[in-house]
Amino acid sequence: MDLFKIFSTKTSSKDVAKERLRLILIHDRANISPELLESIKEDILAVLSKYVEIDNGEVDVKMTTTEEIQGDTPALIASIPIKRMKTNL
Numbered sequence: 127m128d129l130f131k132i133f134s135t136k137t138s139s140k141d142v143a144k145e146r147l148r149l150i151l152i153h154d155r156a157n158i159s160p161e162l163l164e165s166i167k168e169d170i171l172a173v174l175s176k177y178v179e180i181d182n183g184e185v186d187v188k189m190t191t192t193e194e195i196q197g198d199t200p201a202l203i204a205s206i207p208i209k210r211m212k213t214n215l
Contacts, residue, residue, distance in 0.1 A: 158189060158200070163187065163188075163189065166187070166202070167185070167187040167204075170187065170204060170206075171185065171206070174206060176212075177211070177212055178208045178209075178210070178211050178212060179208070179209040179210045179211075179212060180206055180207065180208060180209065181207040181208070181209050184205075184207045185204075185205070185206050185207070186204070186205040186206075187202065187203070187204045187205075187206075188202075188203055189201070189202060189203075190203050
């Protein structure tokens, strides 16, 4: 047993490659191009920017799958850090 692996938080290159391949397969199955995903991201940020101030450097929008009774379905996951709420609406 390798004790260093237990306490290490560093992701192995194998795990990174596996996650990248999984995301590519999800994109292919959902028929969403990277350009379309970027367009969706920009639209979401434009709407949210009307109400909140967003930390654009930390925004992460990606496709993944949800496991439901009928199988895996595509899902859009967005992590959008909010700096502050806009008060003058």
